[in-house]
Amino acid sequence: MSTQKVTLAKSLNMGLRRAMEDDPKVLLMGEDVGKLGGVFRITDGLQKDFGEDRVIDSPLAESGIVGTAVGMALRGYRPVVEIQFDGFVYPAYDQIVCQVAKMSYRSKGRSRMPMVIRIPYGGGIGAVEHHSESPEAQFAHTPGLKVVTCSNPVDGYWMIQQAIACDDPVIFLEPKRQYHADKADLDTTATPAPLFTSRVVRRGTDVTLLAYGPMVKTAMKAAEAAATEGRSLEVIDLRTLSPLDMAPVLESVRRTGRAVVAHEAHVNLGLGAELSARITEQCFYSLEAPVLRVGGFDTPYPASRIEEDFLPDLDRVLDAVDRSMEF
Amino acid sequence: MSPDSTFGPDLVEVFGPSQSDGGPELVQLLTPEGERVHHPEFDMDFSAEQLRGFYRDMVLTRRIDTEATALQRHGELGIWAQLLGQEAAQIGAGRALRTQDHVFPTYREHGVAWCKGVDPLKLLGLFRGVDHGAWDPEENHFGLYTIVIGAQTLHATGYAMGMQRDGVVGTGDPERDAAVIAHFGDGASSQGDVNEAFIFAASYNAPVVFFCQNNQWAISEPIERQTRIPLYQRALGFGFPGVRVDGNDVLATYAVTQAALQRARDGQGPTFVEAYTYRMGAHTTTDDPTRYRLSDDVESWKLKDPIARVEVYLRRNGLVDDAFIAGVKDEADDLGARLREGCKAMPDPQPLDMFDHVYAEMTDELAAQRDGFAAYLESFEGADR
Numbered sequence A: 001m002s003t004q005k006v007t008l009a010k011s012l013n014m015g016l017r018r019a020m021e022d023d024p025k026v027l028l029m030g031e032d033v034g035k036l037g038g039v040f041r042i043t044d045g046l047q048k049d050f051g052e053d054r055v056i057d058s059p060l061a062e063s064g065i066v067g068t069a070v071g072m073a074l075r076g077y078r079p080v081v082e083i084q085f086d087g088f089v090y091p092a093y094d095q096i097v098c099q100v101a102k103m104s105y106r107s108k109g110r111s112r113m114p115m116v117i118r119i120p121y122g123g124g125i126g127a128v129e130h131h132s133e134s135p136e137a138q139f140a141h142t143p144g145l146k147v148v149t150c151s152n153p154v155d156g157y158w159m160i161q162q163a164i165a166c167d168d169p170v171i172f173l174e175p176k177r178q179y180h181a182d183k184a185d186l187d188t189t190a191t192p193a194p195l196f197t198s199r200v201v202r203r204g205t206d207v208t209l210l211a212y213g214p215m216v217k218t219a220m221k222a223a224e225a226a227a228t229e230g231r232s233l234e235v236i237d238l239r240t241l242s243p244l245d246m247a248p249v250l251e252s253v254r255r256t257g258r259a260v261v262a263h264e265a266h267v268n269l270g271l272g273a274e275l276s277a278r279i280t281e282q283c284f285y286s287l288e289a290p291v292l293r294v295g296g297f298d299t300p301y302p303a304s305r306i307e308e309d310f311l312p313d314l315d316r317v318l319d320a321v322d323r324s325m326e327f
Numbered sequence B: 001m002s003p004d005s006t007f008g009p010d011l012v013e014v015f016g017p018s019q020s021d022g023g024p025e026l027v028q029l030l031t032p033e034g035e036r037v038h039h040p041e042f043d044m045d046f047s048a049e050q051l052r053g054f055y056r057d058m059v060l061t062r063r064i065d066t067e068a069t070a071l072q073r074h075g076e077l078g079i080w081a082q083l084l085g086q087e088a089a090q091i092g093a094g095r096a097l098r099t100q101d102h103v104f105p106t107y108r109e110h111g112v113a114w115c116k117g118v119d120p121l122k123l124l125g126l127f128r129g130v131d132h133g134a135w136d137p138e139e140n141h142f143g144l145y146t147i148v149i150g151a152q153t154l155h156a157t158g159y160a161m162g163m164q165r166d167g168v169v170g171t172g173d174p175e176r177d178a179a180v181i182a183h184f185g186d187g188a189s190s191q192g193d194v195n196e197a198f199i200f201a202a203s204y205n206a207p208v209v210f211f212c213q214n215n216q217w218a219i220s221e222p223i224e225r226q227t228r229i230p231l232y233q234r235a236l237g238f239g240f241p242g243v244r245v246d247g248n249d250v251l252a253t254y255a256v257t258q259a260a261l262q263r264a265r266d267g268q269g270p271t272f273v274e275a276y277t278y279r280m281g282a283h284t285t286t287d288d289p290t291r292y293r294l295s296d297d298v299e300s301w302k303l304k305d306p307i308a309r310v311e312v313y314l315r316r317n318g319l320v321d322d323a324f325i326a327g328v329k330d331e332a333d334d335l336g337a338r339l340r341e342g343c344k345a346m347p348d349p350q351p352l353d354m355f356d357h358v359y360a361e362m363t364d365e366l367a368a369q370r371d372g373f374a375a376y377l378e379s380f381e382g383a384d385r
Helices: A008-022 A046-050 A062-074 A090-100 A136-140 A153-165 A215-228 A246-256 A271-286 A304-310 A314-326 B011-015 B048-073 B087-095 B110-115 B120-128 B151-166 B192-204 B231-238 B250-265 B295-302 B306-316 B322-345 B351-355 B364-378
Strands: A003-006 A026-030 A055-057 A078-082 A116-121 A146-149 A170-175 A184-187 A199-202 A207-211 A233-237 A240-242 A259-266 A292-296 B102-104 B180-185 B208-214 B242-246 B271-276
Touching (some): A008 A046, A008 A170, A026 A062, A062 A078, A062 A090, A090 A116, A090 A136, A090 B151, A116 A153, A136 A240, A136 A259, A153 A170, A207 A314, A215 A233, A215 A314, A246 A259, A271 A292, B048 B110, B048 B250, B087 B208, B087 B306, B102 B151, B180 B250, B208 B231, B208 B250, B231 B242, B351 B364
Parallel strands (some): A026 A055, A116 A170, A207 A233, A259 A292, B180 B208, B208 B271, B242 B271
């Protein structure tokens, strides 16, 4: 039987392994990804099995990692690079937004960038500064990039393979506090949903709750808690942040008339702002309340002893649900 | 400020005094006066055919440059990045390349593009504003012009790492072994990406030649603002050889680049080549160098013109006659005419073209934006789109 219980960390590792087995052009590169298997062990054992030419320990320079990966992609490889922590992606920002994102456009499609940039992201692990950030909006705002995030082990396994197979550059955001949190049944013979699709993960009738990555678990718990009070929340795991898959969102909001968006990233100009604008533009006459947003406050990420106050939790999500219902 | 000689060795002791003429380490095979000189390490024989070829390449490259500059003055180009004075550095480096060697240029490598067989008309498209430089990078092994200073040196290094994995380095087969050349300038040498490229290339022993045209100026900033030691000496700190060559001497540039490329193809890793030259023109057609540099400097470099010294050598040794020189001039005139006509005939892209090639697979949301814009355009009375 091909079903097994795995964590997100394990499923990503399995997905990377399978992608490397399927395509000899797939290379992994990053800091500590070789012998150590990455600081989160996502690449554990891969260098041993695929060799140092395919699993490359890099110098400590993020622009160097992404910039050389551009060259490898131009040479016909499919590099998968690991940025060790979300807050360390910024030294590579120029290479990502000016080079990776624009290469296809600049070359009129002659030079593709089939590259995956894996970024462990989000908070809740008690880390020091620059280790808990949610930079997704920075990349979703950049034409030429595609941005996805997985919320559970099953999606992790399939989405990483689909991202690697994609001919466009994909920013692949991994909710680091979920890496070792839960196990799920993974059937490696199943047929996955297409990569750039959102998914309704809980049916409901009163309010549509939009979440992704680390917030999906919180949203599901909020829906369970709300159910005990007689409220029926529909939860959508967005999965893809750029492009957005609006069809299931719009269909849901037209039924419920209410939407709450929850993410760890700062609220100001976050994904919630874009979702709110699109829902308003396309569901205006279905709305019973304005779209509400719950997110990290517009402060730098705080010291970890108070990070649980910064991060939206079950109660703050339900507070927003209450406000939506009372509007 | 002067180097602190109380801490560690004096910089002047280690590296020698700063030399405005390139210094004693400058590799030269043909003097500004057209005298053939010899070098213990980089000497080589050139056939008359080769020398005439260099001359022709440089004259035609200069014509591309002057023609494009004129086209900018006539409003046909938005801007042009001039290479006047750097013809030898580019032709020497460009002719040292084999077909399979891959170039990562800045936005000024018009001479290298010429050597690689890229139609100069295609270079004009970027500066006219009809595209972002859309030649096929793999067709001629000549990458797209890169505007962000130094970013391409990392691409070059990664491409070279790909060559290592493709098994086209150090096989001993001259038809198979390949290398990468990364072009950049003295200003770029201060960029983090360039320094990271040095580190990655050294760490993986990547087959890449870092070819720096030190033309003394980064727009208005002199070389002294970028470095306190001769640039080529930086290579030592990264763990690979650095050579300073007379960038106005096409023979020396060819010889040094050829040796560096061969090291790379043989699997011996990166080399830094500093082509010591001078930007005779402005940074671009929007720049005004009279605001920041002395005309005396420019005059002194005119005496080191890269084309004049080759012509003197060819004539003195009876390797060309007037008919040959006139023939090259006619060829340049024809090229100029073709560029003028071709540039003006270049069609503007259509508004909806802007939506093409953002992605390999266009997203539904972008397609919807494009369709919406198309409908908007069509809504105007008399719209013919």
